[in-house]
Amino acid sequence: MTDSATDAQLVRRVQQGEKGAFDLLVLKYQHKIVSLVMRYVRDADLALDITQEAFLKAYRALPRFRGESAFYTWLYRIAVNTAKNHLAAQRRRPMDVELDLQDPEQYDIHANLKDIDTPEAVSMSNELNKIVMNAMEALPDDLRTAIILRELDGMTYEEIAETMDCPVGTVRSRIFRARDAIAKKIDGLLD
Amino acid sequence: MNDALREQISAYADGELPEQEAELLLRRLEQDKSLRDLLASHMAVGRAMRSEPEVSGIGNLRDRISTALADEKPFNLGAKTPVANRYVKPFAGVAIAASVAVLALVGFQQTTDSNVRTPTAGATAVAQVNNEPAVYTVPAPATESGTPSGRLQSYYVRHGESALASGVNGIRSRLVSFELRENELIDRESELERLESDQPDSGK
Numbered sequence: 001m002t003d004s005a006t007d008a009q010l011v012r013r014v015q016q017g018e019k020g021a022f023d024l025l026v027l028k029y030q031h032k033i034v035s036l037v038m039r040y041v042r043d044a045d046l047a048l049d050i051t052q053e054a055f056l057k058a059y060r061a062l063p064r065f066r067g068e069s070a071f072y073t074w075l076y077r078i079a080v081n082t083a084k085n086h087l088a089a090q091r092r093r094p095m096d097v098e099l100d101l102q103d104p105e106q107y108d109i110h111a112n113l114k115d116i117d118t119p120e121a122v123s124m125s126n127e128l129n130k131i132v133m134n135a136m137e138a139l140p141d142d143l144r145t146a147i148i149l150r151e152l153d154g155m156t157y158e159e160i161a162e163t164m165d166c167p168v169g170t171v172r173s174r175i176f177r178a179r180d181a182i183a184k185k186i187d188g189l190l191d
Numbered sequence: 192m193n194d195a196l197r198e199q200i201s202a203y204a205d206g207e208l209p210e211q212e213a214e215l216l217l218r219r220l221e222q223d224k225s226l227r228d229l230l231a232s233h234m235a236v237g238r239a240m241r242s243e244p245e246v247s248g249i250g251n252l253r254d255r256i257s258t259a260l261a262d263e264k265p266f267n268l269g270a271k272t273p274v275a276n277r278y279v280k281p282f283a284g285v286a287i288a289a290s291v292a293v294l295a296l297v298g299f300q301q302t303t304d305s306n307v308r309t310p311t312a313g314a315t316a317v318a319q320v321n322n323e324p325a326v327y328t329v330p331a332p333a334t335e336s337g338t339p340s341g342r343l344q345s346y347y348v349r350h351g352e353s354a355l356a357s358g359v360n361g362i363r364s365r366l367v368s369f370e371l372r373e374n375e376l377i378d379r380e381s382e383l384e385r386l387e388s389d390q391p392d393s394g395k
Binding site: 002003006009010013014015016017018019020021022023024026027030031034035038044045047048051052055056059060062063118120121124125128129132136147148150151152156157172173175176179180182183186187 | 194197198201202204205206207213214217220221222223224227230231232233234235236237238239240241242243244245246247248249252253255256257259260263265266267268
């Protein structure tokens with residue numbers, strides 16, 4: 001099932017009254033939208049507030065969403081407008097005025113986030129990296145290779161199967177076991 | 192939660208779950224927050240491996256949004272009403288079962304009627320269904336040998352005569368003159384004519 005097909009299905013389910021489907025959409029796009037909003041406001045708490053407002057606006061507007069554009073494009077525009085409205089209310093200018101933020105395709109969501117990390121966030125991030133690296137080193141070779149090819153090289157299961165000379169089902173199982181092992185190590189570190 | 196389900200969620204996080212599995216899993220994810228939380232943790236592994244920066248407090252964003260939406264009435268666009276479904280489905284099942292039973296009964300009755308050909312069977316059935324005294328007497332059908340009853344025969348004859356008188360060669364009259372005898376259709380009209388033509392000779 002393609003990404004857009006999954007989104008379309010989730011949107012339909014929300015329109016039919018299934019709020020859990022909207023939580024799945026939030027889960028899928030919250031990081032992208034927060035990163036986007038942080039191009040307009042430096043404060044992380046404010047960015048979260050604006051992101052929340054954007055998602056609520058999107059939810060309330062969903063009955064009128066007819067799927068003429070992709071859900072993410074639609075959500076992106078709502079988030080940009082919400083952030084702009086917030087700045088207009090504060091009479092401030094966005095930080096990255098030179099970027100065309102109306103176009104989700106042009107926007108590298110993680111481009112400037114590191115610039116605005118707080119010392120606490122940097123420290124936390126370093127600790128997390130260390131734990132993840134240790135967890136990966138503890139994995140058997142085949143699991144470690146599978147998860148690296150997937151998460152760092154962005155390969156599909158089929159490409160990984162070809163690279164590792166094993167069936168796609170085995171790749172799926174290896175990635176799951178690797179991910180499960182790492183998740184157990186970092187669980188609790190992420191709020 | 193079994194490993195197969197958790198593996199499915201991992202594959203879904205990668206967008207690698209086959210369509211048939213994905214559709215079912217999506218429904219489970221919609222219903223079960225603990226499954227969505229597991230999906231969130233699988234997605235977090237990838238971000239952590241790629242050293243993607245996490246905004247402090249983003250882990251609570253989903254809960255904040257869910258809480259804010261808790262009082263909102265769910266939409267109902269183009270959905271089958273769950274309440275109606277809950278009651279209609281069992282009744283629909285019963286109705287279908289009842290229809291099948293009635294059809295089977297009628298079919299069985301017709302089979303029985305055609306096999307037994309008891310003159311009173313039809314009348315009894317009519318009287319039972321209406322629960323009223325039968326005011327219409329069902330004409331006795333053909334007997335086992337296939338010979339029409341006397342009343343029916345006289346009707347056929349009268350109909351044939353009137354048809355002939357009006358210059359119409361009544362096909363029905365012609366058709367009903369056939370009789371089934373030992374699995375053979377006998378043309379009774381021709382036979383009667385033959386008998387009539389034979390009678391004077393035999394009387395002589």
